[in-house]
Amino acid sequence: MKKMENQKSNKGLIYTESKTARDETIDTVEYDFLDKMKAIVYLTDDMVLSLDQVANYYESTKKSVDTIITRNKEEFLDEVIVLRGQELIDFKEKVSLLHDEGDIISAKAPSLTLVTKRALLRVGMIMTNNAMATRIRNYLLNLEEDAKLDRKQWAIQREVGIIERKRMTSAISKYVPNTKHKQFAYPNYTNMLYKAIFGCDAKTLREQRKVKTNDALRDSFTKNELSLVEEGETIITALISLGLTYKQTEEYINKKFTKQIS
Numbered sequence: 537m538k539k540m541e542n543q544k545s546n547k548g549l550i551y552t553e554s555k556t557a558r559d560e561t562i563d564t565v566e567y568d569f570l571d572k573m574k575a576i577v578y579l580t581d582d583m584v585l586s587l588d589q590v591a592n593y594y595e596s597t598k599k600s601v602d603t604i605i606t607r608n609k610e611e612f613l614d615e616v617i618v619l620r621g622q623e624l625i626d627f628k629e630k631v632s633l634l635h636d637e638g639d640i641i642s643a644k645a646p647s648l649t650l651v652t653k654r655a656l657l658r659v660g661m662i663m664t665n666n667a668m669a670t671r672i673r674n675y676l677l678n679l680e681e682d683a684k685l686d687r688k689q690w691a692i693q694r695e696v697g698i699i700e701r702k703r704m705t706s707a708i709s710k711y712v713p714n715t716k717h718k719q720f721a722y723p724n725y726t727n728m729l730y731k732a733i734f735g736c737d738a739k740t741l742r743e744q745r746k747v748k749t750n751d752a753l754r755d756s757f758t759k760n761e762l763s764l765v766e767e768g769e770t771i772i773t774a775l776i777s778l779g780l781t782y783k784q785t786e787e788y789i790n791k792k793f794t795k796q797i798s
Contacts, residue, residue, distance in 0.1 A: 551673050552659040555611060558661045561676055569675060574668065575654075579631050579640070584650045586641065590659055594668045604662050605651070615655035619648045686759070691764040697754065697769075704769040707776040721782070726750075727787050729768040732793040733761070768793055770792045 550557045570576065574593055578585060587605075591598045602643060605612050619627050627648065628641055652696060661676070663669040705722060712721050727737040734741055738750060743757045757765065763782075775785045 547671075549664075551662050551676065555608075558611070558658060561680070562654065562658060562661070564689060565657075565676065565679060569656055570653065570657060570660075570672070573671060573675075576653075577635070577640070578653075579650070580634060583653045585653070587649050587651065590651060590656055593656065594660065594666055596663065596665060596666060600663070601659060602649075604659055605655075608658075608662060611658060612651070612655055615652045615658065617650050619650065620646065624648055659762045690759045693759050693766070694754065697762050697766045700769045700773070702767045704776075707773045711776045711779070723781070724782065725772055725776075725785070728782075728789055729765065729772065729793070730788045733764050733768065764793065 551561070563710060565798050576585070576589070576593065579589075587601050587607065590601045594601070603727075624645075627650075628643070629734065631641055657672065660666075660669040660672040682761075708718075708721050708725065712718055723738065730736065730738055730741055736744070738753065741751050742748065742750075745753060747756055749754050754762070755763075771792065772785060772789065774786060780788070
């Protein structure tokens with residue numbers, strides 16, 4: 537177990553070494569997990585912190601935090617602001633109204649460096665030899681691994697759906713009587729299923745999801761949606777093969793799937 541934790545910690549060093557990795561990850565995650573790992577008392581409602589608070593969060597030193605920001609200043613340009621003069625006076629007054637603690641900001645400080653919650657996360661991605669920073673990087677790695685697994689499972693479901701779609705169209709070709717209207721059977725069965733699951737036909741669904749083709753529409757489905765469509769097309773294939781009419785199939789599908797997607 538300890539060996540696995542060490543391997544994950546070593547893998548997490550990609551964040552400390554690569555700005556690209558940090559940028560790609562920080563733009564795709566929510567920051568609420570930081571509060572769950574350790575309580576944070578933000579200075580204002582827009583969730584800014586002082587360097588002392590950042591240092592306290594990581595149980596490190598203000599100097600260490602300041603060094604990280606200085607050495608990587610291009611990454612923190614939009615996430616750090618230094619207040620002086622009247623701006624600092626006004627900010628201290630604002631904070632005093634929000635917090636009972638009189639010493640949350642030193643009254644004698646000639647300047648105050650503020651950072652965003654995003655910067656708090658970025659510091660943890662860069663900081664080495666720190667237990668809290670390691671926890672944060674491991675959490676981000678877990679998110680990444682979960683996302684990869686989800687994408688893999690989605691891709692599998694999509695491929696299964698393609699196979700099931702072909703089975704349904706083959707059943708229509710083989711078992712639906714040959715009439716001048718048979719060509720409409722393919723979109724009609726599809727719309728039947730979409731209406732039961734999504735509450736609208738394929739055209740409306742494409743408009744809602746801003747895609748132009750049916751393949752692109754399927755690509756927009758979640759894994760759960762793909763699974764429902766696959767199940768529905770499997771049932772339709774079976775019912776057609778058993779000789780049920782379109783109306784009979786529609787009644788069965790509506791009972792089975794209506795309101796499946798909330």
